Amino acid sequence: MRAEALKGHLDALLLAVLEPGPAHGFAVMGELRRRTGGTVDLESGTLYPALRRLEEAGLITGTWTTGPGRRRREYQLTERGRRALSDERGVWQDFVATIGAALAPAATVRDAEA
Amino acid sequence: MRAEALKGHLDALLLAVLEPGPAHGFAVMGELRRRTGGTVDLESGTLYPALRRLEEAGLITGTWTTGPGRRRREYQLTERGRRALSDERGVWQDFVATIGAALAPAATVRDAEA
DNA sequence: CCGCGATAGGTAGGATTCCGACATATAAGA
């Protein structure tokens, strides 16, 4: 997949991954890779700023896991995040329908008459 | 449609609009607006740089219409542009399938067993 | 025990892309 094709859709994907339950950043990355068959393979320089964006927007909350060992930040969907995900799914449907139609070969005059 | 959702897909749309025959920039803008029911309504600051990109990439050729009156630049798909359009349609299909699947609600264990 | 890979998180700078505002000019119509 072209690198920049993702633009504008990544946030929705992250929300979708977090939908079933909380997860930390690295796990989100893996799950997204799994869901896309390896096609969407985020760099950490993409993932972490994106998660911060979502957190600042109030769509997810992040908390450091206490205790020893590797520090992890667990992210969880907020109610606003859930609504945003629902909205994003609608936006995605519209987007696909609109761009898909515009990208399809133009109907010829004969097609239009048929 | 969110403004930045288009990113990475505009070039393909422009090629698709130019597929049936040559057109000048302003007409491309109108046709794209028509095809998308007004959803994709490009600013000139988006359209003209994009057309230049495509021209520099050798996917379209532009020629100024001679004669008096408003100056227009007619754009036409090159053979490379036609191949690129074909490729882009494939890329779009993959993109939609991949992101659509990842965005869908995760299958529950019960779903997977069914 | 020590190095190494996997895990886990992060920052900084660069590239791309689209938008908004502005500029220019011609043609048509009120």
Added chain:
DNA sequence: TCTTATATGTCGGAATCCTACCTATCGCGG
């Protein structure tokens, strides 16, 4: 004549993603 539509373009800003780099812990093979 004034306004609107047509037609093309530039410039700076904003957003987003990538590359490269950095730090640190944990488990495992040697």
